[in-house]
Amino acid sequence: MGWAPLVLTLLAHCTGSWAQFGVSQPESVSGSPGQTATISCTISSRTVGSYFVSWYQQRPGSGPTIVMYGYDRRPSGVPDRFSGSIDSSSRSASLTISGLQPEDEADYYCQSYDGNGGAVFGAGTQLTVLGQPKSAPTVTLFPPST
Numbered sequence: 001m002g003w004a005p006l007v008l009t010l011l012a013h014c015t016g017s018w019a020q021f022g023v024s025q026p027e028s029v030s031g032s033p034g035q036t037a038t039i040s041c042t043i044s045s046r047t048v049g050s051y052f053v054s055w056y057q058q059r060p061g062s063g064p065t066i067v068m069y070g071y072d073r074r075p076s077g078v079p080d081r082f083s084g085s086i087d088s089s090s091r092s093a094s095l096t097i098s099g100l101q102p103e104d105e106a107d108y109y110c111q112s113y114d115g116n117g118g119a120v121f122g123a124g125t126q127l128t129v130l131g132q133p134k135s136a137p138t139v140t141l142f143p144p145s146t
Contacts, residue, residue, distance in 0.1 A: 021114040025122040032130045036098045039125045041110030043091050053086065053093040056109040058124075064109065068095055097127070105129040 022044045031037040041053065055068040066075055071093055072084040081101075086093045093112075097104055110122040 021120060023110050023112055023120050023122040025108075025110050025125045027123075028126045028128065030128040030130055031100045033100050033102065035100050036096060037100055037104075037127055038094050038096045039108050039110075039127065041093045041095075041112075041122055043093070043112050052113060053084070054111045055084065055095045056111060057106045058109065059103075059106045067108075100129050102129050102132050105132065 023041060024044070025039060025041045029037050029039050039055075041055075043053070052069065053071040054066055056064040057067045058064040067078050067082050068074060068084040071086045074080070074082055081098045083096045083098070084093065085096070093110065095108060095110070105127055107124045107126050109124045112120055114120050
């Protein structure tokens with residue numbers, strides 16, 4: 001069974017190379033209305049310049065919508081307050097939102113592609129627009145069941 005160590009070694013190398021690809025982003029970012037907020041995204045093991053980077057916005061209770069693709073292209077309907085950039089030397093991409101507005105408060109997800117063309121997402125960054133009144137939770141009382 002001299003081939004078993006060779007197979008295990010090859011599997012370990014392949015698994016390791018796949019596992020090294022990742023997308024990381026900060027857990028939270030905050031800013032006051034009118035300010036600028038920047039969310040960074042670091043992509044491991046690849047040069048970010050050669051990979052598409054997209055950004056998705058997800059507001060509470062809604063599905064995600066794309067706000068940036070190809071790292072700096074906005075879909076129609078996305079305000080020009082949203083801009084994207086990359087820094088190939090640090091393997092990072094950034095989403096910048098200028099003139100923060102209350103409706104910008106959401107979770108933002110960075111997405112790129114691994115070496116096999118599979119989509120890889122970051123864990124998300126919660127953007128908080130400061131100074132907004134937070135509504136208290138609603139409590140509903142139900143009568144006991146019979």
